[in-house]
Amino acid sequence: MKVLYLTGYKPFELGIFKNDHPGVKYIQSAIKQRIALFAEEGLEWVIINGQLGAELWGAEMVLELKEEYSQLQLAVLTPYLNQEESWKEHNREYYESVLAQADFVDSISKKPYEGPAQLRTKSMFMLQKSDGMLIVYDEEKDGSPKYVYKDAKRLSESGEYHVFQITFDDLQQVIEDQSHDDWN
Template identity: 55%
Template sequence: MVKVVAVSGYKPFELGIFQANHPAVGFIKKAIRKELEQLLEEGLEWVIISGQLGTELWAAEVVFDLQNDFPSLQLGVFTPFLKQEESWKAQNKESYESVLIQADYVDSISKKPYEGAWQFRQKNQFFVKKSDALLLFYDQEKDGSPKFLYEYSKQYKESHPYDLRLIGFDDLQILVEEEQGEQY
């Protein structure tokens, strides 16, 4: 039974997405929603993210939308360190702040501002150990920041019961084709 799922994946720039209204965002959110709906049927109670731009904030928007039908579903935001948004552009800060305001729980794993890559490793460990499953938008054909969380969760899964679910580019392609089929 999956009560807590951690959600992560690519950041927008890793996908060549520089606008919030980019068509790909809708398909990424649909893929996340599809997986979360399945997990809700399996007893999902919490979605946890670290508040990173891209997949994680899109997942938060999906959770807020799902809460209309599943009011007991909760969102926790565990930032890797304090003030992670400090150097972000104003528009990104706005999206982030909006998620924090609506989240059911917000905390920082490291109680210090950014000091080094160790804080991201610590965040990956926290996420895997505090969740029953990881939903990761990651395709092994395209390298990127999710690789580290993927590698850690794969290693963890070898000695612990852990559910690792990937959303890849093929999954998005299927959603695109399904939608195009509906239009004709």
């Protein structure tokens, strides 16, 4: 796998409203572990849309991993121009700091938001441009990732596309592992 699409829940879907929430470090740890494994196997690009939540938290982990895996690169392909326009200032600053460190930044639609069709186009584009997906998503907890997850699962039935999930059970395991490490 050369190109991995990273996506997942938005922060509010997890009840997280600040990046210093304790849950963020566990989500980041789970993402980092998985991406490191893929990087060991030759992963070259992680692509995201730059959404708040799993995507930007994961992007931070990709940026950290670049120090160890020189072939690893981060691309931010926003669904449309100025997606951060209505975000709070601290979220915009966080987003812009990640974009400033990315290896490639572009917008799929060269227009500002016009409607949900741009989001559908974004999902199809990301699936077509990647070999697999790492998604922070659990079928037990509804949320915005369910649509792209369903499309990716359908695509994976051909055997040509791979879907890797980070579920709540996976996150619980990370919490237990880190608590055990902290205890020792």
